[in-house]
Amino acid sequence: MPKLMIDDRKIEVAPGVKVIAAAEQAGIVIPRFCYHPALGSVGACRLCAVKFLDGPVRGLQMSCMVEARDGMVISSTDDEAVDFRRFVIELLMRNHPHDCPVCDEGGYCLLQDETIAGGHAMRRSMGKKRTHRDQYIGELVQHEMNRCIQCYRCQRFYQDYCGYRDFGVMGSASRVYFGRYADGALENPFSGNLIDICPTGVLTDKPARFKGRRWDFQRAPSICIHCSLGCSITVNARYRELVRVEARRNDDINGHFICDRGRYGFAFANHPDRPRQARINGRDTSYEEAIQTTTQRLSEIARTLGPDSIACLSSSRAGVETQMSLKFLTRSQGWRQPGCFVDRSEQNSVTAAVGRLTPERVVSLGEIEKADLILVIGVDPILEAPMLALAMRQAQRAGAGIIILNPQPVSVPFAYDHRPISPDDLCSTLQKWTRSISSQTRTESHFVEKHEEYRGPETPSVPCPLPPVDSLLQNSRRPMIVCGTNIVGTAIIHAAADLARDIHSDCRFPGLFYVLPGPNAFGAAFASAGGKSFSDILPDIETGNIKALILVEADPIFQFPDQERVKNAVKQLDLLVVLDYVPSRSVGFAGQSLAEMVSPAPLHVVIPTLTHFETQASFINQEGRLQQTTPVHVNGLPMSQLTGGKHPPRKFRSDVPGAGARAAWQVLSELEAVLSSTPADSITFADIWYRIGLAWNISVENRTEIPGNLRILSTTVESEPMTEHYRDD
Amino acid sequence: MIPDDLKETLQRQIAATDHPREQVMDVVFILQDRFGYLSDPLLEEVAALVGMTPLEVEEIATFYEFIYRKPVGRHVIHVCDGVVCWMLEYQSVLDYLRSKLGIDYGQTTDDGRFTLLPTCCLGYCDRAPAMMIDRKIYGRLTPERIDEILGKLR
Amino acid sequence: MQILFQNRQPDRIASLEEYRNSGGYEALTLALKKYTRAEVQQLALDAVLLGRGGAGFPAGRKWMTVAESAPFPRYMVCNADEMEPGTFKDRVLIHTDPHQIIEGMIIVGYSVLAEKGIVFIRTSYENAARIMEQEIVRAKEAGFLGKNILGSGFSMEIAVHRSAGRYICGENTAQMRAIEGKRANPTQPPPYATEKGIWGLPTVTHNVETLACIPHILRHGPEWFKSLAATPTAAGTKLYCVSGRVNRPGCFELPMGTRLSEIIEDHAGGMQEGYQFKACLPGGASTRFLPKSFYDIEMDFDAMKQAGHRLGTGSIIVFDHKTCLVAATLNMIEFFARESCGWCTPCREGLPYIREILSRIESGEGCNDDIPQLRRMCRYLCNTYCALAPGAVSPVESLLTYFEDDVQEHIRQRKCPFK
Incomplete structure (x- = not known):
């Protein structure tokens, strides 16, 4: 472990660490443009110059290009280093357009920060500035090349890190140009990260263009809910409108980046048709009346038809608090246990996967990058968990082999070993490998070396003969098994877990990684334990055994394949309550005026809820990691929708327009309180977590702030036995 | 755009190498010699031939000096502006060419015969001043010699 | 003593027969049949064969860095860019x-077991490229290339790769990227080219002149090679180019370490009538100006280094007293700025900035602040990724060192005093 001194601070770092990273560990941030922890060192910008005063290296050197070694004495504040950095800034600013007033990077701009920090303020050059023509690179990223300082971060990210080949660097000398061959949308599903990594305003957020400065925004750390990975994001809002999302560094999960779906998929929160007012039979009403009417009818149905005639359904996108509040409600009233899945097989798959994750075998997305062999079963990464594809690419760049078992090839940005196995044979093949591995002892071979021959983005296909998967698994040091839950059945999910369990006994790292359908599918598995999926309760609705249905951030009217059947069934209900924050089909159905409906007149109630941007909400990602969001702003009608894009009204009012919604768990807690005749106004977030803690037998010290590294696994928390509902599959 | 027989020749040539990408320059030169310059459709065909994306070919085409991405005349005159030629009558050679052809750097004569471009030291300093036309070098240039050289190029 | 030029004839290329008659390909036979690969490497090392491309790195040491366990195929590149x-x-x-270049390539190829030879040649040397292609075919027909050369079990093929044109392609690592069909950006070690070069495989690159020396070293031995030089620490002959305002510009093979004055006066025919020697660049545009006070300097790697200069390629560009060195430097900076x-x-960004300032000075719009600003830039442009910029500022820095008065005069007179 090299020991060295940087700016009079003694530090000890791991071998191979560059001086710039070593300094950062000691809390010294050396200025940089081209260096990025995820993209590595390339020595292009020359801004990270420091002075080596003593030790094996001497003089002015780039801290990103020199490995930290024993005995180094380094100064980042040495006069020559400071003056050299000022010189580099002066050179970079020579051609910069100085258009900061109209540049969206303001507040995010590393170039501004380094320019001021570096002490450069006067442009001495009298020459003309270089100009470029910008390109149309799609609706997500804005391109303004004149601001470029040629750090090559974009090209390195796009081509090397992501493996896409339609954006790069053209020209030479002082005319290098970063862009595409021709105008057109970027093909990379991670292209939005260009905005985060560009140190100046060349690549900026196009949908957020001119919507405000960083310091105008309300900002909060949050979690992406577009797939089960639960990537960390930072959310920006202004005037009650969500404006932009950025990647938030989380080395356990997403590293520095997020996918474009996560970055740009927030329009639902600003949706003009978003439910903002409670409705009863298509008529706007107060929240209080909605609660009162609902509880009255629920009591009536329970009294007359029995508690078993009331069914509740939540979803895998609802937060833990909401899912569990629904569970507490049903329990307190003796109703049927709530479900969280529309489809029975999905519930079975998720339950199976959650049941098989153990602390020894579960791995985070961040650990996927460290695998030396990844076996992918029944999952299309770009589609189901985009950042998984990026993590696998990093593993592959570091030498890992990737085997994808799929009937058809999948589209991923890295070379892989495709084993087309028909769905019918998949399970038996996995079982065969497990048996062969269990019966054999480990033999020495060199998997990694063998695979080096065919990696690299230029070689999408695999030329050399394919070695048997079981021996590859057996001889790898850090094998990981990635398994989907969407198209494969429970048998394969179990077979994958068995394989992970039985990979040779001396393997230190048999990782198991499931991809689940939804940001809180994991929580849904707990919450729906003992409950049934929508497809299982539908016959009871059709036969009239169920007369009241409460949908909590669930949309079976859209999700169930036979929509006509669902609609006809739902029409027979006495009471349909829909809690949601999006204008879903179910909200639309329940929000219609009843004139259009068949008699006898049922009661339809819509109660608007809050998104995870407006309330604290917890989600458990596919590896069991419990994460919480922080509200970024109060819910309400966005200013742009209130005024039609004009100036905000010049009169004051005491309430926020369109702010009638409450968190779903609050609504459910209130329903429970009213039905149980207990006081409702005292129920807090902490109260909910107290109850969840009791239910799961976990101790959460600070019940409003749960640590990001808490894993909730079926083997570590107590929950009701989760059984899979095998019936006809 | 590329005739089938030429395409087959190129495909054979590419197939003979371990890394198709290695052949990209050679293919571009062959096509440029035939078609004058690397037009967008040609560039896209090159990309397909060597298994690169058009962007990847463009990254290279715009990096190197002797790949023409814009139309040029039948003969491209590269006048050496290296320091030795500069010392030894480069300016008068250039002035003579400019007035004789009626074009400046970066332009093509109206009859499409000549394009005039500068180039760095050609490595014929012992025969300065020099120029290169169609990858052939002409040294010890004088107005008379330039007349004679250009006269032979149609 | 003409070694590399032993078969030099006006306007004629020595044929394979002529080369063989003068002892050609005997060295290859020796290498393949008499010496082990380690002995070949040792001979080059003992002969103090320093790279003739400009950097002066010992050739034998480069081969030794190719590990025995290194993967195949390995590459041997002849840098003719x-x-x-x-x-x-x-x-x-x-x-x-x-x-003799082809023979040199095969010997190096054998010493590191490189089966793939590439001659990387610049665009403007199309003639030379064709010559090489033609002679490679003849060498193959004679059994010196191809499978199982001279029954040794060693096989090698050589291909000619034409550059699409960029100065930076002459840089070893950039050249490897160019060969791969990529943008020719240099890369910094580690890994070294001899570990991971072209397509990640071991690659040894040598300049044309270096390769041409190798057959002669093998045939006559290291001691003989060292004795060719004019100075005790140097070895071999050197191909000196002389251009500029001299009577007989050309390329001359002379003992390494021949005095500058002798090269110019005796071989290049002295200065043209009416012109006096003012300065020269001793090794191409990326070396420092040598003023008249260095007129008798011994032109080898050591002597030049001791004098604070660089031999570079040993290509002497002679400037006369009527040529404005500010304008000449501007021309070279223009070149380097374009070729970055x-x-x-x-x-x-720095080279265009220097160009801007120099061009201002040359056109009479310079100011006194420009000189310290140029000095600062020359100092800082030595902290670049590769050696292009440090070479590029050599003329500027030496202009300010030896001819500051000329620069001052431009500023004082508000015009170029040479016009």
Whole structure:
């Protein structure tokens, strides 16, 4: 472990660490443009110059290009280093357009920060500035090349890190140009990260263009809910409108980046048709009346038809608090246990996967990058968990082999070993490998070396003969098994877990990684334990055994394949309550005026809820990691929708327009309180977590702030036995 | 755009190498010699031939000096502006060419015969001043010699 | 003593027969049949064969860095991308006696077991490229290339790769990227080219002149090679190019360490009538100006280094007293600014900035602040990613060191005093 001194601070770092990273560990941030922890060192910008005063290296050197070694004495504040950095800034600013007033990077701009920090303020050059023509690179990223300082971060990210080949660097000398061959949308599903990594305003957020400065925004750390990975994001809002999302560094999960779906998929929160007012039979009403009417009818149905005639359904996108509040409600009233899945097989798959994750075998997305062999079963990464594809690419760049078992090839940005196995044979093949591995002892071979021959983005296909998967698994040091839950059945999910369990006994790292359908599918598995999926309760609705249905951030009217059947069934209900924050089909159905409906007149109630941007909400990602969001702003009608894009009204009012919604768990807690005749106004977030803690037998010290590294696994928390509902599959 | 027989020749040539990408320059030169310059459709065909994306070919085409991405005349005159030629009558050679052809750097004569471009030291300093036309070098240039050289190029 | 030029004839290329008659390909037979690969490497090392491309790295040591366990195929690259302004020795050598280069390549190839030979040649040397292609075919027909060369079990093929044109392609690592069909940006070790070069495989690159020396070293021995030089620490002969305002510009093979004055006066025919020697660049445009006070300097790696200069390619560009050195420097900076690969900031942005200031001074719009600003830039442009910018500022820095008065005069007179 090299020991060295940087700016009079003694530090000890791991071998191979560059001086710039070593300094950062000691809390010294050396200025940089081209260096990025995820993209590595390339020595292009020359801004990270420091002075080596003593030790094996001497003089002015780039801290990103020199490995930290024993005995180094380094100064980042040495006069020559400071003056050299000022010189580099002066050179970079020579051609910069100085258009900061109209540049969206303001507040995010590393170039501004380094320019001021570096002490450069006067442009001495009298020459003309270089100009470029910008390109149309799609609706997500804005391109303004004149601001470029040629750090090559974009090209390195796009081509090397992501493996896409339609954006790069053209020209030479002082005319290098970063862009595409021709105008057109970027093909990379991670292209939005260009905005985060560009140190100046060349690549900026196009949908957020001119919507405000960083310091105008309300900002909060949050979690992406577009797939089960639960990537960390930072959310920006202004005037009650969500404006932009950025990647938030989380080395356990997403590293520095997020996918474009996560970055740009927030329009639902600003949706003009978003439910903002409670409705009863298509008529706007107060929240209080909605609660009162609902509880009255629920009591009536329970009294007359029995508690078993009331069914509740939540979803895998609802937060833990909401899912569990629904569970507490049903329990307190003796109703049927709530479900969280529309489809029975999905519930079975998720339950199976959650049941098989153990602390020894579960791995985070961040650990996927460290695998030396990844076996992918029944999952299309770009589609189901985009950042998984990026993590696998990093593993592959570091030498890992990737085997994808799929009937058809999948589209991923890295070379892989495709084993087309028909769905019918998949399970038996996995079982065969497990048996062969269990019966054999480990033999020495060199998997990694063998695979080096065919990696690299230029070689999408695999030329050399394919070695048997079981021996590859057996001889790898850090094998990981990635398994989907969407198209494969429970048998394969179990077979994958068995394989992970039985990979040779001396393997230190048999990782198991499931991809689940939804940001809180994991929580849904707990919450729906003992409950049934929508497809299982539908016959009871059709036969009239169920007369009241409460949908909590669930949309079976859209999700169930036979929509006509669902609609006809739902029409027979006495009471349909829909809690949601999006204008879903179910909200639309329940929000219609009843004139259009068949008699006898049922009661339809819509109660608007809050998104995870407006309330604290917890989600458990596919590896069991419990994460919480922080509200970024109060819910309400966005200013742009209130005024039609004009100036905000010049009169004051005491309430926020369109702010009638409450968190779903609050609504459910209130329903429970009213039905149980207990006081409702005292129920807090902490109260909910107290109850969840009791239910799961976990101790959460600070019940409003749960640590990001808490894993909730079926083997570590107590929950009701989760059984899979095998019936006809 | 590329005739089938030429395409087959190129495909054979590419197939003979371990890394198709290695052949990209050679293919571009062959096509440029035939078609004058690397037009967008040609560039896209090159990309397909060597298994690169058009962007990847463009990254290279715009990096190197002797790949023409814009139309040029039948003969491209590269006048050496290296320091030795500069010392030894480069300016008068250039002035003579400019007035004789009626074009400046970066332009093509109206009859499409000549394009005039500068180039760095050609490595014929012992025969300065020099120029290169169609990858052939002409040294010890004088107005008379330039007349004679250009006269032979149609 | 003509070694590399032993078969030099006016306007003729030595044929394979002529080369063989003068002892050609005997060294290859020796290498393959008499010496072990380690002995071949040791001979080059003992002969103090320093790279003739400009850097002066010991050739034998380069081969030794190719590990025995290194993967195959390995590459042997002949760097004929001679783009240093004022330099044309490689062109002359190929046009004189190409087979000694081919033989040199095969011997190096054998010593590191490189089966793939590539001659990387600049665009403007199309003639030389054709000569090499033609002579490679003849060498193959004679059994010196191809499978199982001279029954040794060693096989090698050589291909000619034409550059699409960029000065930076002459840089070893950039050249490897160019061969791969990529943008020619240099890369910094580690890994070294001899570990991971072209397509990640071991690659040994040598300049044309270096390769041409190798057969002679093998045939006559290291001691003989060292004795060819004019100075005790140097070895071999050197191809000196002379261009500029001299009577007989050309390429001359002379003992390494021959005095500058002797090269100019005796071989290049002295200054043209009416012109006096003012300065020269001793090794192409990326070396420092040598003023008259260095007129008798011994032109070898050591002597030049001791004097604070660089031998570079040994290509002497002679400037006379009527030529404005500010304008000459501006011309060279223009060249370097144009040829920067665009990778790192000081080179990409700094060279155009120097061009801006020099051009202002030359046109009479310079100011006194310009000189310290230029000095600062020359100092800082030495902290670049590769050696292009440090070379590029050599003329500027030495202009300010030896001819500051000329620069001052431009500023004082508000015009170029040479016009």
